[in-house]
Amino acid sequence: MGGQNNFLKRLYDWVIHWAQTPHANKALFTVAVAESSFFPIPPDVLLITMGVSQPKKSFFYAGLSTLGSVLGGILGYFIGWQFMAAIGEKIIHLYGLSHKYLQVQHLYRNYDVWAIGLGGFTPLPYKLFTISAGAFKINFLSFVLVSLVARGLRFFLVGGVFYIWGQQVQKIMERYLNWLATGFATLVILGYICIKCLF
Template identity: 35%
Template sequence: MLRRLYDWTMSLAARKSAEAWLAVIAFIESSIFLIPADVLYLPMALARPERAWRYAIIATVASVLGGIAGWFLGYYAFEAIARPILEFYGKLDAFERLRTGVDYQTVLLLLVTSGLAHLPPIKVVTILSGVAHINLGLFIVSAIAARGGRFLLLAWLLRRYGEPIRDFIEKRLGHIAAAGAAVLIALYVGYRYVAH
């Protein structure tokens, strides 16, 4: 099922309505969808590099709005809607582990690492942010920084290096971003350990 979903998402890049689909995928990725918007963003930006920045802005705005929807799901409708979504994707156990062991600062850190490196998946963190009653304004600012940073970095890489960077982005950028996220988490844990 996951492969078919991935292939379907990739096929959207060739459509005339690709920008609208990019917005839809970026929106639902942040609250309920499994496939990251990058899957659609990359082929679109490579096909029309002069629009890479435009696509990055569309993806950022839609992703942040989707994150807000995830926050509302967590805040107002966790049991009725969010829990079944997390169960469907097999993310409920990960969510419950995060939920029991996090505080306000940890959720914000996870929002940044998730926005940049999908670690943990963004939908888990947006819903968790609502459940944990993270201030909505602070949540929005963090989401803009994290998601905007990711999409704008991709736009810059694609505009500067074009097609040759595609293989690097698809195969290695996720690992590099995950390593950077792990370093941020380690620094935070170290800081918390020393502070206490």
């Protein structure tokens, strides 16, 4: 477990460093696409970092995150639909979520496409829901629309916080940057581990 935690921390640091480069927008979009289909680090970490540095662009960043995440969700859906055995199962197994696959199937049977709203808005592993949606042949148009709403709500809520209170948040971040960075990285890693254990 320690090796996995160290890997996630290094991966988190690598993602965060892109916020300080001229390629930040592209990095945010790319991470949003990747996280919805195969990547472990959510785009929120970049969205928050970029929102703090430029609060007035927070809604733009939220839009990039939403668009990238929905496109990534479509990629995840396609993987589950056409390549579940060859690729989808390997991605799910990689994150230790194989035993949760049937639980997600149960959610889709009971709530149909609305189950994707749960995976899209909450910290649950969205990639599991997108890949499973394709494997279970959930209506594609409904899948895209619910994903757009769920991911949009999540990212625009985060963006709204920084748009409204950006300067105050920035002052706090600058004063306690080291502590907050350490704490947030810890929360990301612990959240990932808890999801694996509890979901």
